[in-house]
Amino acid sequence: MNRITNLFGIRWPIIQAGIVWAAGWELCAAVSKAGALGLIGAGSMKPDLLQLHIRKAKAALQNQEPFGVNIPLQRGDADELVQVCLDENVKILFTSAGNPGRFTPTFKEREVTVVHVVPSVVLAQEAEARGVDAVVCEGTEAGGHDGVDEIPTFVLVPQVVDAVKIPVIAAGGIVNGRGIAAAMALGAEGAQIGTRFAATVESSAHPRYKQAVLKATDTSTVFALRKIGPVRMLRNPFAERCADAESRGASEEEQQALRGEHRERIGIFEGDWEEGMFEAGMGAGLIHDLPNAADLVARLVREYDDAMARLNAAVNTLK
Amino acid sequence: MNRITNLFGIRWPIIQAGIVWAAGWELCAAVSKAGALGLIGAGSMKPDLLQLHIRKAKAALQNQEPFGVNIPLQRGDADELVQVCLDENVKILFTSAGNPGRFTPTFKEREVTVVHVVPSVVLAQEAEARGVDAVVCEGTEAGGHDGVDEIPTFVLVPQVVDAVKIPVIAAGGIVNGRGIAAAMALGAEGAQIGTRFAATVESSAHPRYKQAVLKATDTSTVFALRKIGPVRMLRNPFAERCADAESRGASEEEQQALRGEHRERIGIFEGDWEEGMFEAGMGAGLIHDLPNAADLVARLVREYDDAMARLNAAVNTLK
Numbered sequence: 001m002n003r004i005t006n007l008f009g010i011r012w013p014i015i016q017a018g019i020v021w022a023a024g025w026e027l028c029a030a031v032s033k034a035g036a037l038g039l040i041g042a043g044s045m046k047p048d049l050l051q052l053h054i055r056k057a058k059a060a061l062q063n064q065e066p067f068g069v070n071i072p073l074q075r076g077d078a079d080e081l082v083q084v085c086l087d088e089n090v091k092i093l094f095t096s097a098g099n100p101g102r103f104t105p106t107f108k109e110r111e112v113t114v115v116h117v118v119p120s121v122v123l124a125q126e127a128e129a130r131g132v133d134a135v136v137c138e139g140t141e142a143g144g145h146d147g148v149d150e151i152p153t154f155v156l157v158p159q160v161v162d163a164v165k166i167p168v169i170a171a172g173g174i175v176n177g178r179g180i181a182a183a184m185a186l187g188a189e190g191a192q193i194g195t196r197f198a199a200t201v202e203s204s205a206h207p208r209y210k211q212a213v214l215k216a217t218d219t220s221t222v223f224a225l226r227k228i229g230p231v232r233m234l235r236n237p238f239a240e241r242c243a244d245a246e247s248r249g250a251s252e253e254e255q256q257a258l259r260g261e262h263r264e265r266i267g268i269f270e271g272d273w274e275e276g277m278f279e280a281g282m283g284a285g286l287i288h289d290l291p292n293a294a295d296l297v298a299r300l301v302r303e304y305d306d307a308m309a310r311l312n313a314a315v316n317t318l319k
Numbered sequence: 320m321n322r323i324t325n326l327f328g329i330r331w332p333i334i335q336a337g338i339v340w341a342a343g344w345e346l347c348a349a350v351s352k353a354g355a356l357g358l359i360g361a362g363s364m365k366p367d368l369l370q371l372h373i374r375k376a377k378a379a380l381q382n383q384e385p386f387g388v389n390i391p392l393q394r395g396d397a398d399e400l401v402q403v404c405l406d407e408n409v410k411i412l413f414t415s416a417g418n419p420g421r422f423t424p425t426f427k428e429r430e431v432t433v434v435h436v437v438p439s440v441v442l443a444q445e446a447e448a449r450g451v452d453a454v455v456c457e458g459t460e461a462g463g464h465d466g467v468d469e470i471p472t473f474v475l476v477p478q479v480v481d482a483v484k485i486p487v488i489a490a491g492g493i494v495n496g497r498g499i500a501a502a503m504a505l506g507a508e509g510a511q512i513g514t515r516f517a518a519t520v521e522s523s524a525h526p527r528y529k530q531a532v533l534k535a536t537d538t539s540t541v542f543a544l545r546k547i548g549p550v551r552m553l554r555n556p557f558a559e560r561c562a563d564a565e566s567r568g569a570s571e572e573e574q575q576a577l578r579g580e581h582r583e584r585i586g587i588f589e590g591d592w593e594e595g596m597f598e599a600g601m602g603a604g605l606i607h608d609l610p611n612a613a614d615l616v617a618r619l620v621r622e623y624d625d626a627m628a629r630l631n632a633a634v635n636t637l638k
Contacts, residue, residue, distance in 0.1 A: 218439055
């Protein structure tokens with residue numbers, strides 16, 4: 001047990017990210033049942049739909065295993081989403097974007113564990129100062145909305161670990177047990193994993209999204225729309241248009257018009273390869289199958305043990 | 320011993336990168352004497368100066384410890400640089416940019432070990448097919464000239480490890496023992512370290528360069544000049560101009576004019592903060608002192624052992 005498994009009351013220090021349009025109650029419950037921490041991704045849900053997903057997750061887990069909800073604080077209705085979670089007695093919340101201190105007093109009062117997602121050292125320190133229980137430090141490898149400073153996992157994790165006292169969960173580019181071991185070597189006490197869980201049986205992402213992840217290589221993602229909030233996504237016709245706009249220095253207004261609305265839904269949920277935004281992390285090139293979530297969790301643990309055994313064998317032969 | 324320590328005949332699987340203007344014979348010899356592999360960076364040297372540095376390194380090492388030379392193959396006089404190395408009986412060459420197979424037959428004939436630096440899976444496979452003995456896979460965190468695909472270390476290393484049979488050396492963002500352990504967890508068998516060695520006593524970088532590295536944080540580097548060959552450098556007035564040009568989509572011609580000539584020398588060697596290019600990696604934020612190279616190598620090994628002990632303690636308490 002480390003501080004992260006203790007904080008959540010879970011067996012393995014693995015968190016399934018609350019990916020928009022992919023992380024509903026089915027994925028969340030399957031992951032939590034397997035001994036990791038499942039999160040419902042509220043980013044794609046209205047308050048009433050979130051309530052439904054929370055209730056279904058609770059029913060599936062029969063109040064045995066802990067689970068959580070991810071809430072992007074920049075949402076106009078963030079207050080309502082938070083209220084739903086409080087009303088439903090959700091005990092673990094992951095917040096991203098926005099001010100990490102906005103709801104902390106309420107969360108403390110209601111004994112809710114709160115974790116904030118940060119992309120840089122300064123924002124990690126700010127989150128700690130505002131009273132969150134842990135931070136996810138998310139490298140620029142991660143799919144979806146990323147930090148403007150474009151700091152990769154390998155250099156972000158150790159700098160955040162050195163800068164804060166609260167436990168650090170690594171995210172961005174982690175898809176297998178080698179990655180979890182590497183994150184731990186860098187000083188993290190847990191790993192949040194997104195795209196790998198979006199490509200599972202229980203993920204609500206469209207089959208075309210899952211197939212696109214399987215086909216991805218090391219060069220299959222595009223990082224663009226920097227002027228309006230950068231996004232990492234699979235290289236499809238829409239992403240190519242974004243990359244072109246980036247290259248010719250398109251203005252904020254132009255990028256906003258290009259992006260339009262509902263791109264994540266059109267991509268991840270509806271599977272429109274031409275027009276959708278297929279948010280995915282750079283670890284996609286390491287994903288080659290579509291297991292169910294329980295098998296995936298067991299495999300991650302096994303791969304972690306293998307990586308540690310390999311490391312230890314190398315050390316022993318050095319001495 | 321692993322395949323990398325065997326390949327070079329070194330004690331620790333640590334390679335000091337051949338950083339332009341920082342890695343002369345003094346740094347190279349000090350690192351090799353300490354049991355890692357020192358490299359002379361030929362990128363900033365004319366053939367006659369390279370010859371002088373090789374001779375001084377040989378004299379300093381008295382033919383005891385192995386050392387190598389890094390040659391950027393895009394140099395117009397790459398043939399001459401290679402010839403100097405062959406004439407001086409240098410037994411380890413690291414090549415970067417250009418065609419990795421250009422000199423391989425000659426190197427094989429002369430029993431020279433050759434390692435090529437690659438930024439992507441396809442280029443790693445190509446280097447293997449052309450007969451190199453190992454690859455350095457260099458993540459986009461690395462200082463100086465980087466690959467156009469901007470693939471970070473955390474996701475590049477495991478994909479290259481899965482794609483080739485030859486041993487893989489990780490580079491980009493590695494500055495301490497935690498980083499070496501993480502690189503090994505990802506499947507690498509060695510770590511190439513640049514900026515950390517550029518900030519040592521024996522480095523020939525300007526004191527102002529070394530001080531700038533010490534002051535760096537997680538957000539202190541700029542990645543720019545994408546249209547003419549991307550470079551990662553510390554954020555100084557010159558780098559800010561490059562970032563602005565990038566943001567407004569400046570053309571290839573404009574970027575070329577902005578870059579001009581001799582920027583690395585003006586920055587790294589002459590220490591001109593306004594006009595120079597201070598090439599440095601994203602690990603700079605983790606560098607807080609200017610040790611000598613031998614102490615640094617010993618510290619890296621100690622930190623690696625500490626990271627492994629911490630990892631193993633965590634695993635044991637999980638069981």
